Amino acid sequence: MGIRVFVSHHIPCNTCRYCLAGHHTACDTLHSTNYDPGGFSQFIRVPKLNVDRGVFLLPPELSNDDGVFIEPLACVIRAQRIVNLKPGQSVLILGGGISGPCHLLLAKALGRGHGVRDRC
Numbered sequence: 001m002g003i004r005v006f007v008s009h010h011i012p013c014n015t016c017r018y019c020l021a022g023h024h025t026a027c028d029t030l031h032s033t034n035y036d037p038g039g040f041s042q043f044i045r046v047p048k049l050n051v052d053r054g055v056f057l058l059p060p061e062l063s064n065d066d067g068v069f070i071e072p073l074a075c076v077i078r079a080q081r082i083v084n085l086k087p088g089q090s091v092l093i094l095g096g097g098i099s100g101p102c103h104l105l106l107a108k109a110l111g112r113g114h115g116v117r118d119r120c
């Protein structure tokens with residue numbers, strides 16, 4: 001068995017004006033560092049920059065099923081950090097993708113979001 005890793009699908013340059021302002025998702029480099037042909041493929045090519053700066057070993061206690069949530073959960077954590085959700089504030093989740101349940105579970109885990117319910 002090989003070494004289990006998580007590979008970031010996009011890498012920002014960390015030097016452009018967007019990166020320096022904390023808006024990495026607007027970075028041109030970030031949008032040019034994609035897997036090829038795509039994340040649902042059995043095998044993928046990974047840009048050198050991603051290999052150099054975006055490969056992380058998965059700890060043995062983390063299952064593959066849980067490991068697939070690293071990227072979407074990271075986006076959710078970043079989004080909730082940016083909006084600075086506070087206890088007692090309401091949470092409205094639109095859409096039924098993977099981010100919705102992740103937002104719900106994170107808000108509940110942090111004790112945030114007035115009226116957060118299990119049912120969507």
Ligand SMILES: [Zn+2]
Pocket residue numbers: 012013014015016017018019020024027028029030
């Ligand atoms: Zn940048």
